[in-house]
Amino acid sequence: TKAHVAAVEAARPLNAYVLETPEKALDMAAASDARIAKGEAGPLEGAPLGIKDLFCTQGVRSTACSKILGNFVPTYESTVTGNLFGDGAVMLGKLNMDEFAMGSSNETSAFGNVINPWKSAASGNKALTPGGSSGGSASAVAADLCLGATATDTGGSIRQPAAFTGTVGIKPTYGRCSRWGVVAFASSLDQAGPIAKTVEDAAILLTSMAGHDPKDSTSLDVETPDFSQYVGKSVKGLRIGVPKEYRVDGMPAEIEKLWQDGIDWLREAGAEIVEVSLPHTKYALPAYYIVAPAEASSNLARYDGMRYGLRADGKSLTEIYENTRAEGFGNEVKRRILIGTYVLSAGYYDAYYLKAQKVRRRIADDFDQAWQSCDALLTPTAPSAAFALGERMADPIAMYLNDVFTVTTNLAGLPSISVPAGLDSGGLPLGLQVIGRALDEATVFAVAGALE
Numbered sequence: 001t002k003a004h005v006a007a008v009e010a011a012r013p014l015n016a017y018v019l020e021t022p023e024k025a026l027d028m029a030a031a032s033d034a035r036i037a038k039g040e041a042g043p044l045e046g047a048p049l050g051i052k053d054l055f056c057t058q059g060v061r062s063t064a065c066s067k068i069l070g071n072f073v074p075t076y077e078s079t080v081t082g083n084l085f086g087d088g089a090v091m092l093g094k095l096n097m098d099e100f101a102m103g104s105s106n107e108t109s110a111f112g113n114v115i116n117p118w119k120s121a122a123s124g125n126k127a128l129t130p131g132g133s134s135g136g137s138a139s140a141v142a143a144d145l146c147l148g149a150t151a152t153d154t155g156g157s158i159r160q161p162a163a164f165t166g167t168v169g170i171k172p173t174y175g176r177c178s179r180w181g182v183v184a185f186a187s188s189l190d191q192a193g194p195i196a197k198t199v200e201d202a203a204i205l206l207t208s209m210a211g212h213d214p215k216d217s218t219s220l221d222v223e224t225p226d227f228s229q230y231v232g233k234s235v236k237g238l239r240i241g242v243p244k245e246y247r248v249d250g251m252p253a254e255i256e257k258l259w260q261d262g263i264d265w266l267r268e269a270g271a272e273i274v275e276v277s278l279p280h281t282k283y284a285l286p287a288y289y290i291v292a293p294a295e296a297s298s299n300l301a302r303y304d305g306m307r308y309g310l311r312a313d314g315k316s317l318t319e320i321y322e323n324t325r326a327e328g329f330g331n332e333v334k335r336r337i338l339i340g341t342y343v344l345s346a347g348y349y350d351a352y353y354l355k356a357q358k359v360r361r362r363i364a365d366d367f368d369q370a371w372q373s374c375d376a377l378l379t380p381t382a383p384s385a386a387f388a389l390g391e392r393m394a395d396p397i398a399m400y401l402n403d404v405f406t407v408t409t410n411l412a413g414l415p416s417i418s419v420p421a422g423l424d425s426g427g428l429p430l431g432l433q434v435i436g437r438a439l440d441e442a443t444v445f446a447v448a449g450a451l452e
């Protein structure tokens with residue numbers, strides 16, 4: 001813990017942490033030592049972790065990296081972080097992220113962008129994004145500023161930053177991890193999960209984070225297996241599906257090649273490769289960017305200047321609401337609220353929101369169909385390597401397109417992991433994604449372990 005506290009301090013220019021909690025960390029580590037001395041060590045005893053600022057942490061400022069939450073200090077602990085700390089983990093601090101987890105580059109944070117520790121001489125050593133929204137989590141793990149980190153994934157926010165930083169990130173099945181105490185973005189899509197250095201670490205962390213929670217009505221009442229026992233298991237005889245619709249136009253040849261390498265590695269390891277079709281893939285991104293903003297506009301209605309954080313002046317209650325929201329929300333969040341209220345409004349609801357829900361059903365059906373002929377799917381995680389900071393901020397559509405391979409599994413609720421699988425010609429990490437059946441993280445971890 002001491003070494004990590006020092007590393008965090010030394011790496012402030014990366015801006016991965018928005019709040020350092022060194023005293024709390026050292027206290028927690030001392031309590032860990034005491035438990036170890038008594039022979040009562042938990043499975044994560046003394047492991048120093050970073051916590052994405054979307055998780056409410058008792059007595060520790062939690063802002064979702066939005067000005068509107070101001071200095072909000074929760075009086076309660078999220079179930080997921082409570083599970084980790086209950087198993088002995090130590091908190092080093094709160095990690096930077098896109099505001100309310102809306103973004104793919106960590107540039108919408110009220111605390112400023114995060115820098116990816118990876119650089120490419122081929123592109124002039126420009127500062128690169130670590131991806132988003134869990135950019136702080138990914139950057140901190142990649143730069144050894146924690147042993148592992150919590151993250152959340154609504155449309156790719158665990159997996160794409162993992163791919164951009166050469167780390168491992170898994171979004172479990174919807175309902176595996178409790179959403180209680182996690183600031184809501186789009187409730188039917190949000191899932192917590194870990195970002196870690198290895199597949200095994202990710203499995204150990206997820207085993208601790210997961211579990212039924214009566215405080216979240218969408219939490220699944222199922223046993224949590226020890227996921228780490230599946231890492232290193234043979235993939236012999238497993239059928240791995242390769243969805244042809246993921247060969248999108250404009251995908252860099254290097255990513256196409258990496259995908260082929262992954263297919264070859266799994267075949268050599270004894271898996272059977274089958275081509276599958278997920279015909280509604282091309283509608284996933286537009287459907288996601290209707291459903292997610294719709295739910296966000298509803299979830300974010302609670303930030304009214306009365307209950308949490310920031311409160312702006314105004315002559316009437318309505319004016320206080322308006323001024324607080326105008327001042328407190330950043331541009332991307334406002335864009336999502338506008339899109340969300342529009343697609344939910346009378347007259348447009350059927351044309352947009354209802355249609356998007358139908359598409360969502362079709363996408364889930366596509367996966368169900370695919371499971372007839374395969375046990376897991378292999379795809380790239382993102383259509384590019386880490387891009388330069390600032391490069392896509394002026395063009396929201398270009399930013400949204402980066403989520404093309406990740407949003408499908410949020411819409412269908414399926415587990416999916418990103419594993420570092422190689423470097424591009426500029427020396428930047430690229431990730432491969434493994435998707436599994438609902439609640440079959442076991443197979444996902446086995447295949448990910450074989451790719452590592």
Ligand code: GLN
Pocket residue numbers: 101102103104132133152153154155156157158185292403
């Ligand atoms: N990039 C996607 C978005 O901006 C996904 C974000 C996430 O998974 N939290 O909505």
